Amino acid sequence: MNADFDPFLHPTSRLALEVFRLNGALIAAGDMLVEPLGLTSARWQVLGAITQAEGGLPTAGIARAMGLTRQSVQRVVDDLARLGLVRFAPNPHHKRAKLVQLTPEGRMASAAASARWAPLAEALATAVTVPALDEAAQVLHRLATALAALTAPSSGDTP
Amino acid sequence: MNADFDPFLHPTSRLALEVFRLNGALIAAGDMLVEPLGLTSARWQVLGAITQAEGGLPTAGIARAMGLTRQSVQRVVDDLARLGLVRFAPNPHHKRAKLVQLTPEGRMASAAASARWAPLAEALATAVTVPALDEAAQVLHRLATALAALTAPSSGDTP
DNA sequence: GTCGTTTTGACACTATGCTGTCGTTATGAA
């Protein structure tokens, strides 16, 4: 009865479990890191995605950039708007999909978070090596792509 | 003002973002995979942790094995007990910390989930290579360890 | 131009995981 397959010993399974653990550790570390700024990991990530895009981008665009659903990002964006870190600007290409832009306060918060993250990122890079980081990132990227292709050639929102 | 550091271009940052994406993709794929069995990714993972340990283990032990908090696992365990997939057995070493064990139904569900996961794990392994998987897993493991050491030499529940 | 499809925002609901807290039980040092 196929007893020669222990799913937890499969290389893919072991990597998946490591992804789960590191994901949790990164979120916890991020929460600690930006907590003095009144931020959380999720809000920080959304701020970062907006920082990346010059001129701002709509909520659904943020979600696509982060691999999440519109609905999840929307609440965080609303929180950030309530905190005065982002604002909504009219979108010349779409009447309803307003552009989410950083306010000066948001830009300062994003910069402060980056400044706090930098030394930790350096320390982690020395815990392994930069080439190993790059190669691991490439492997994870390929796996995510393959997983998206294997599951759900679907419709609708695709987180 | 340190403008030569773009936090999103740092190798550690790029890997972190890939971890977030793959984590989400794996959970989504797992949910699809075991949904016909009445399971979810979280319940499947807890079932797996119990399957690993012969004789069962207490809730806090499951949490340690998975890198989560007792409280998070407890609710899932209660759900599984309500579904009849696990049961509580007296613990000779601790009166309150009952051992969580699989019922025959739980064993069947765990085996069915493994059978569904196996081909997907194989397909993903061929999307990259097994040595690459192993090396990536090792890198993630070292990062998680380093991160735990750098943040919170703390007390109490340490997920 | 019209109509069907897709995209987007909005809202309600659920699932997962965290912190905080309490009382109980083990454990170990004095």
Place this chain on the structure above:
DNA sequence: TTCATAACGACAGCATAGTGTCAAAACGAC
């Protein structure tokens, strides 16, 4: 043995991310 400490289960509350659904807006085929 006694007592401080740690570990464990239980419960409440919050943050994050998912699904489902709806209406409005944009887009494309005809």
